[in-house]
Amino acid sequence: MDFDSALSKVGEFGLAQLLQSSLVTSLGILLAFQQVNLAFVAKEPSFLCTDPNIQGEAVCHMEKSCENIKFVDEFTSIVSEFKLICGENYKASLVQSMYMIGVLFGGLIWGPQSDAIGRKKTLFAGIILLATTSILSGTTQTYLQFAFLKFINGAAVGGTGLVVFVYSTENVGASYRVLAGTMVQVVFALGIAACGGLAYLIRDWRQLSFASGIPFIFYLSLYWILPESPRWLASKGKLTQAEALLFKMALRNKKQILRTDIALARPTKSSQKEKVSQPESVGYAEFFRTPNIRRRMVIQIFTWFACSVVYMGLTMGAGDIGSNAYISLALSGLVELPAYVACVLLLDVIGRRAMLSGCNILGGLACLLLIFIPDNAGSSAEMIQTALALIGKMGVSAGFNVIYIYSSELAPTSARSSALALCTMSARIGGAIAPMVAPYGKLMMFRVFGLLALSSGISAFLLPETLNQPLPDTIDDIENDTKKTQ
Incomplete structure (x- = not known):
């Protein structure tokens, strides 16, 4: 049988999927922290010049440069730390641009790697990088150090967020994909709201960076709990491993089945020959051929x-x-x-x-x-x-x-x-x-x-329309309409 048929016997969204999805989806709160904490970490506080004989002139329009700048708001940021004001104020917004460019590259890098080596490995590689870059950014001594780390941090956010969504949605039944996918977005939105509260409580930008990054360390313990995606294993021909994980899911979902009841279809000799003639990995150009x-x-x-x-x-x-x-x-x-x-x-x-x-x-x-x-x-x-x-x-x-x-x-x-x-x-x-x-x-x-x-x-x-339709496994399925998604 195909994977979707086996999944229907295992349980389309039982306790096993609920636990796995909840653990992975909860990462969205921390990813939201990384995405929006720059609104405070790079926020410009009010400032004035405390040089003698200065009578309230606008600092950025003074004829002579001010030697003593005082930041008067109750929060700190990289602007106050690295004096990113007046002619240097563009650097604060430049960090945001570098972060978004990092997010772009992260998706391009993590996506193919996730398809090639698995969801689990790429997920935890991202978690390690997120913890490292977030914590180190709070220790930086120069603007360039901070900007570089935020670029890498953006790449980790973009890649990890992609894997979180794929992992959370591809091993549930068709009728539950909406719920699983929507919960990823809901958790991220709640993370945005929570970041406002966290930034209100922590007004120092270095402490805020630490608080945003340290929780990722605790997620590393999930490496020994979360399994690889069985759908990914099946798509790579690792059918025995996929069946073993599906059977464990069935037991946790309290389904009374035998392992033979969820045996995945083995490729025939003709299909194996066709597979050998095709490239194992799919490049971006294949989407347009x-x-x-x-x-x-x-x-x-x-x-x-x-x-x-x-x-x-x-x-x-x-x-x-x-x-x-x-x-x-x-x-x-x-x-x-x-x-x-x-x-x-x-x-x-x-x-x-x-x-x-x-x-x-x-x-x-x-x-x-x-x-x-x-x-x-x-x-x-x-x-x-x-x-x-x-x-x-x-x-x-x-x-x-x-x-x-x-x-x-x-x-x-x-x-x-x-x-x-x-x-x-x-x-x-x-x-x-x-x-x-x-x-x-x-x-x-x-x-x-x-x-x-x-x-x-x-x-x-x-x-x-894809409502209640089985997922296509290959590009050939889409072109030949074998999955009847059209």
């Missing part, structure tokens, strides 16, 4: 890009919700939760394709409507702006969640991590481009956000 997989990947890459531009663009406006940066960050995470609840309730009812299209179209329309709401038009207009912005954020957050789940189902098992890595790369590029739109003004910004979200929602109708 044949028509079905090419159409899927082009639409997915554009959708990930559009979701990221709109999501990051609206998130960067979170500070406008209130004057308290800690509360604003917490709200920017909590506002995503209703979107994820909607995904859990509706995704298995109306399907992936309709949900993705509907959410992105909703977010796009909300952004376009913001064009017609004038600034400084009174409290009622401000309330409408806030409401539309939140609707846009919830819409694109739900769309982002759907495309994560959808892409993992559209990609073949043999190259699932690689496909997701390519998609996340386009998302990182979108996230880096989003800040470049803001200087052109709100009208242009919301026009771009709205059109991107709308066009991605419309193009999603060209993708096949």
Whole structure:
């Protein structure tokens, strides 16, 4: 039998999958800390010049340089530590850019490695790197040291986050993939909110770096608890090991079956010959050689890009919700939760394709409507702006969640991590481009956000529905339609 048939006998989402998924998914809180703590670690505090005979002049506009700068806020950051003010203030935002570039490269590196050597090894390699870079960043003595470590840290976050999602979703039944995938996003959103609280309690940037990194050390003990992904083992032809893990899952799920009841189909001689003639690993170019997989990947890459531009663009406006940066960050995470609840309730009812299209179209329309709401038009207009912005954020957050789940189902098992890595790369590029739109003004910004979200929602109708469909194992399955995913 194939893997999905065996999984149905083992239990599609029993105690075994629940424990494994919970342990891995909980990493999302710490990954969120790494992603957003730069909002405080690189935050610019208020400062003034304490040189004699200076009468309140703006420090950055003084004719003579100030020799004694005093930072007056109650928190510290790399800005106060390395004096990144005035002509040097661009370096604080440059760290964020370097971090995002690291996230991009991490996905490209971890994805193929996860497909080649396994989910478990790449997951714990990322955890080790995350703990090391986060803790060491709190000990740096120069700006260049800190920037380099944040680049490596970003790579570890991008790669580890990808493996967390794949591991959490590929060994549950088709009817539970939405729940498993959505919980990854929910935990990450809660991590964003929790980071606001952590930063409120810890105002020193070095201590905040330590607090964000030390918990990763405790996760290393899970190496002797978490098994390798049985679906990955089966896709690599390690059927005996996959069957052994499936049988253990069945016992934990209290399923009364024999090991022979979940025997996976062995390849025939003809299929073995075909497999020998094919390359063992799938390169990124393979996604564009044949028509079905090419159409899927082009639409997915554009959708990930559009979701990221709109999501990051609206998130960067979170500070406008209130004057308290800690509360604003917490709200920017909590506002995503209703979107994820909607995904859990509706995704298995109306399907992936309709949900993705509907959410992105909703977010796009909300952004376009913001064009017609004038600034400084009174409290009622401000309330409408806030409401539309939140609707846009919830819409694109739900769309982002759907495309994560959808892409993992559209990609073949043999190259699932690689496909997701390519998609996340386009998302990182979108996230880096989003800040470049803001200087052109709100009208242009919301026009771009709205059109991107709308066009991605419309193009999603060209993708096949995957609701309650078995996952394709190879690109040939997609091209030959043997898995009937279209």
